[in-house]
Amino acid sequence: MARNLIKNPCGEEDLRRWVQVQNGGNGWKVEELPGDCGAAFPRDEISKYFASSFLLCSKSQLIDLLREGYTEEQLDAQPNIVVSDWYAARTDAGCSYELKVQLLSDNHAVIREYNSGNICIPEKTNGSWKQMTYTFSQYGRGVRFIRFTHSGKDSVGWKGWYGVRVTNSSVSIKV
Template sequence: MARNLLKNPSGEEQLEFWELTENGGSQWKVEDMPGDCGYDFCHDGVTKYFATSFELCLKRQVIDLLEEGFSFEQLDAQPPVTVEDWYSGRKDCGCTYRMTVCLLDENHEVIQEFKPDPVTLDPDCDNCFWKQVSHTFSNYGPGMRYISFEHGGQDTKFWDGWFGVRVTGSSVIVEV
């Protein structure tokens, strides 16, 4: 059965297992759903999210696929890799969301990258409810050994505190 390879995808363990690659403003924070001026999440079981600040906040996990129990043969067969993430804004402040996921070889060189354009949410004209982004990698060639998953963002009004994008429910699944 496929399993989520990301550890602590929704902040149950605060920021454990995440490398903070950008930690600006008031820095990252874990909050309880739905949070101040927030929206309820659409799936049961997710009770926390990561909140960003007024300067860019990005966090990353690099998954070692061999350490996770995959064999060279399984990985070189180019199994589908599905990544998902959920993000939302607040009812009172705009925000931007960013995501970059890379399939990496043994030297951490990029084999294939998924990097959608940043999304800006404005509560004055957008629905800032929880939104899902999803992508499946396929036909990327042999040699994948690591997956780098990075996401985050910031608010658009530069308010002191945690008024930026909220992220939760992230997943990386390798279908072997």
Template sequence: MSRNLLKNASGEEQLEFWELTENGGSAWKVEDLPGDCGHDHCNDGVTKYFATSFEPCLKRQVIDLLAEEFSGEDLDAEPTITAEDWYSGRTDCGCTYQLTVCLLDENMEVLQEFKPDPVTLDPECDDCSWKQVTHSFSGYGPGVRFISFEHGGQDTNFWDGWFGVRVTGSSVTVEV
């Protein structure tokens, strides 16, 4: 089994290892599951999540694959790279979720990008339970040296506090 290259994927260490690229409203916060108006996670090992606010909140990690002890030769063989994320909303407030994962070369130029359309969760027509998004990269060519993983969102009611999308259990793996 491949190891998760993201550090602090579920907030056990608060915001350690994450670069806050957008930190609006009341900013990011780490809360215990299930949280107010929330749902339990299907993975019992996940006990915390990151909560967003009423203005855009995005956070990112850039993984240096050579520093993670992958060889250039292994990486140039185009191993399957898989990104996963879990997100949910509150049962009392709508929210939006977004994710962008990029494979980058040694100059931080994008080789391939996964950026699905933002998702809006509305508690009036969605149970706002935890949902998983997964994407596997292949056929991206030689040269990958870094992976950028950025996610977040905000609430749709613009309520003061942490009523936006919740994220946890993120992972990036490389199958060499």
């Protein structure tokens, strides 16, 4: 099984290792599952999630693949790169969610990008968790970094943390 290159994927270390790109409203917050008006997560070992606020919240990690132990030869063979993120809305508030993952060269030029687009979750849902997954393949030579960014906000404008919830983020390389 390939290892997860995302550090602190579930908020066990609060917001450490994440760069808060946009910290709108009340910003990001780590909460315990299932949280107020939330649903249980499908895996028992996951106990926390990141909650966004009423204005856009966005956070990212930049993964240095050479520092993670991959060689240029391994990376230039274009192994599959699998990205995954779990997201959910509260049962009492709608929200929006977006995942963007960029494969970058040694000078941070974008080689390939995946963008889920803005996903709107209406109010009055059951709060169930959904998994977003994408596999990069045949993307070309020269990938040395990966930038993983997810973002969201609530659709009701309530002060606090009523926006999208995210957890169990992952990036793995199938060498």
